Amino acid sequence: MSDMAAHDAHAHPQGFAHQFEDAVQQKEAGTLGMWAFLVTEILFFGGMFTAYIVYRSLHLGGFIIGSHLLEVKFGATNTAVLICSSLTMALAIRSAQTGKSRGAIISWLILTMILGATFLVVKFTCEWYPDYLNHIVPGSYFGFEYRPEWGAHAPYVQMFMCFYFFMTGLHALHMVVGLGILTVLVIMTARNKFSSEYYTPLEISGLYWHFVDIVWIFLFPLLYLIGGRYPGS
Amino acid sequence: MSEHPEQGGHGHVVPVGVYIAVFLALMCLTALTTGVAYIDLGQWNTVAALTIAVAKMLLVVLFFMHVKYAHGLTKIVIIAGFFWLGIMITLSLSDELTRGWEINPAGWTGLIPFLHHLF
Numbered sequence: 001m002s003d004m005a006a007h008d009a010h011a012h013p014q015g016f017a018h019q020f021e022d023a024v025q026q027k028e029a030g031t032l033g034m035w036a037f038l039v040t041e042i043l044f045f046g047g048m049f050t051a052y053i054v055y056r057s058l059h060l061g062g063f064i065i066g067s068h069l070l071e072v073k074f075g076a077t078n079t080a081v082l083i084c085s086s087l088t089m090a091l092a093i094r095s096a097q098t099g100k101s102r103g104a105i106i107s108w109l110i111l112t113m114i115l116g117a118t119f120l121v122v123k124f125t126c127e128w129y130p131d132y133l134n135h136i137v138p139g140s141y142f143g144f145e146y147r148p149e150w151g152a153h154a155p156y157v158q159m160f161m162c163f164y165f166f167m168t169g170l171h172a173l174h175m176v177v178g179l180g181i182l183t184v185l186v187i188m189t190a191r192n193k194f195s196s197e198y199y200t201p202l203e204i205s206g207l208y209w210h211f212v213d214i215v216w217i218f219l220f221p222l223l224y225l226i227g228g229r230y231p232g233s
Numbered sequence: 234m235s236e237h238p239e240q241g242g243h244g245h246v247v248p249v250g251v252y253i254a255v256f257l258a259l260m261c262l263t264a265l266t267t268g269v270a271y272i273d274l275g276q277w278n279t280v281a282a283l284t285i286a287v288a289k290m291l292l293v294v295l296f297f298m299h300v301k302y303a304h305g306l307t308k309i310v311i312i313a314g315f316f317w318l319g320i321m322i323t324l325s326l327s328d329e330l331t332r333g334w335e336i337n338p339a340g341w342t343g344l345i346p347f348l349h350h351l352f
Contacts, residue, residue, distance in 0.1 A: 028304045080260060
């Protein structure tokens with residue numbers, strides 16, 4: 001390994017930047033830098049999760065009514081879709097690591113994009129648009145007068161829906177950015193930018209994609225399953 | 234398993250079998266967390282949901298994100314990130330959850346007999 005790295009340093013292989021000792025150090029620096037960014041993302045989403053936890057503890061009744069307005073089947077389907085997309089992303093990176101053809105890498109990347117787009121289509125057409133029609137989008141059309149059974153909980157049902165739309169909206173925005181990153185990766189792969197020696201852009205974009213998956217792994221139970229779904233809950 | 238059976242360049246190559254196993258575990262845990270929500274466990278519903286979510290997160294972080302095979306410095310940065318998230322949540326809750334606590338109805342002067350007893 002060290003022989004190869006020493007050889008690489010002289011040969012200036014694909015993607016190698018001169019300021020690094022060797023390709024291994026370069027890859028570790030890239031990974032560390034991406035994680036530094038992801039830590040800021042953890043705290044960015046963490047602010048919303050903290051606000052959610054605090055207001056849920058204050059207004060549990062309204063939050064449970066709000067949670068029951070969401071369809072578990074769509075949330076669970078989208079969780080499965082994102083887990084599939086994480087697998088295909090991991091396999092795309094593995095194809096590059098093991099020196100598979102450009103076609104193999106691009107196929108896995110495009111499959112990942114299709115799954116990411118599926119998530120967004122389900123979110124928009126099966127959830128957000130019907131939510132709008134059902135008057136559960138916060139704002140002047142929110143269903144206070146249509147849902148007298150909410151009673152005093154109504155303002156906190158609306159608060160829950162604010163959390164729901166901000167958190168899933170921010171998550172969906174990250175998905176859209178992820179699709180843009182994947183498009184760039186497909187172009188870079190097609191231009192032969194990656195090899196088993198150099199695939200750091202694939203690796204750190206994968207970190208981003210998996211991070212967005214993890215955010216959803218927490219959003220699904222917190223938004224859809226809170227307070228339980230059993231009869232009488 | 235022998236070291237790096239398919240070592241290409243640098244970086245740990247995770248066997249496809251591990252990825253498939255992690256994927257199946259994540260799918261099973263998703264089914265489990267959905268199913269558990271339909272069973273009345275009282276307070277434990279939330280505990281179960283969050284425990285399963287943390288387990289899923291660890292699977293994704295360790296295997297899909299290759300943190301199991303990462304440099305120690307990267308691991309420290311990640312742990313520090315979650316530690317800071319913990320600080321944010323804990324301190325926010327320590328404020329919010331203790332606001333209803335009863336203050337000694339007699340105020341601090343209620344401590345005077347106790348202080349006389351001490352000295």
